[in-house]
Amino acid sequence: MEKKLMESSFVRAKEMGYDVIVIFGSPANYVSRGFVSCKKYNISLENGRYPAAMLVKELVPGVLDGRRWVYHDSPVMAVDEAAAKRFDDGLEKMEKCHQSSQEEFYIMSHSFVE
Numbered sequence: 001m002e003k004k005l006m007e008s009s010f011v012r013a014k015e016m017g018y019d020v021i022v023i024f025g026s027p028a029n030y031v032s033r034g035f036v037s038c039k040k041y042n043i044s045l046e047n048g049r050y051p052a053a054m055l056v057k058e059l060v061p062g063v064l065d066g067r068r069w070v071y072h073d074s075p076v077m078a079v080d081e082a083a084a085k086r087f088d089d090g091l092e093k094m095e096k097c098h099q100s101s102q103e104e105f106y107i108m109s110h111s112f113v114e
Helices: 002-015 027-033 081-089 100-109
Strands: 020-024 054-058
Touching: 002 027, 027 054
Parallel strands: none
Antiparallel strands: 020 054
16 A cells, blocks of 8 residues: 555656655665665755755656755745644644654664765
8 A cells, every 4th residue: 555655646746747756764665666865866955965864766767967956945844843732732642652763763864875
């Protein structure tokens, strides 16, 4: 199911006119779906660094033609923490727990490819 959902998302993104998908995630979850390190496509943050968790998938082969690219966050990433807390407070209460995958992603998202 997960593979089918992801593949249909790729098709939909291409239909919407997107050439490339850039995500932040665990490579273990995405490499098998065609994502590669951002460094392989020369896509960095504004500071020139290549986050280990920043993964790229070309939807149009060859569109990332070897030039240097800079990733900029989408405005949707600017989360209003107070609004998010108010929303969460309206949901059914759940026991908070910590998964080992959260620590794994913390480490990955604070690591860089040199």
